[in-house]
Amino acid sequence: MNRTAKIEFELEPNEDGFPPIGSESLHAIPREDGSFILDNTPFFVTEVALGDRIAADRILDSENKFAFSHVLEPSSAKSISIIFLVKELEQSIFDNLRDRGCYCEFAEFRALRMLAVSVPETCDYGALRAYLEEHEADETISFAELAV
Template identity: 35%
Template sequence: MEQDKSERYVKIIIPLEQDEDGYPPAGSERLWALQLEEGRYKVDNIPFFARDLALGDIVSAIPEQGAEEGVLRYQQVLQPSGHSTFRILVQDEDQVPEVCRLLEPLGCGIERSHLPRLIAIDIPPSVSLEAVREALAPGHAQERWEHEESCLGQPATEQGG
């Protein structure tokens, strides 16, 4: 019998540093996480703004003072998942489906932001970062989108050098 997972999910607040232009557009990001044990949580959605975090990372967090029950403050990554996180900003919102068609067949996960032109991409360890970069290159060269590599995991298939 499957256990009700909703009781084990929490929101983790990730503080963000804004640059001189006010990016990212918030002082923090809230990510869903699955509680593994007290103080240890598995990130369960793709970060849109937090750097050096990826889907599946095991992180530590503590209760956020003054916040509602189940809201925690991020401390650190305890165990990287090996996943990578890219962000794509398309010039025209109508290009979002094209980006999805390019990356989903490679095995990437995609989440759309509340900002209509922003997409967060999860790249599992089994997916080649170079294949993702190559898929994005034509649109980038044509200035239809920009991408940021915010967290680079260690793919299981990566060769040492």
């Protein structure tokens, strides 16, 4: 059995063209029962988080790519996505989230500088959300709760 797989999630852009991609691929670990454990955090996909056990169907003519079907068992992690509106604050926000125990991943999608954040159960989510809301009110970030 392969050690990792890619799970494809179809995305439906809204009238403003967001998200800026038509699908997102997440790494997953195959299990013997045919399910998968998500092994990274989404930037756009809603309703899934790091560590979720999911069902997916093999994509034809592909050895290690699968199409997401549904969540079988959610993990205790939460997923949020941040778009940076002020470049100079990226590192301090990243450091703050890591200090809270969050796993963070940077990426750029068509000039959008973004952070995918996995929030562990041990993090005080109320305090984290208040911190993000302050930055959003200051128009330094925009954030979305993808799976909470």
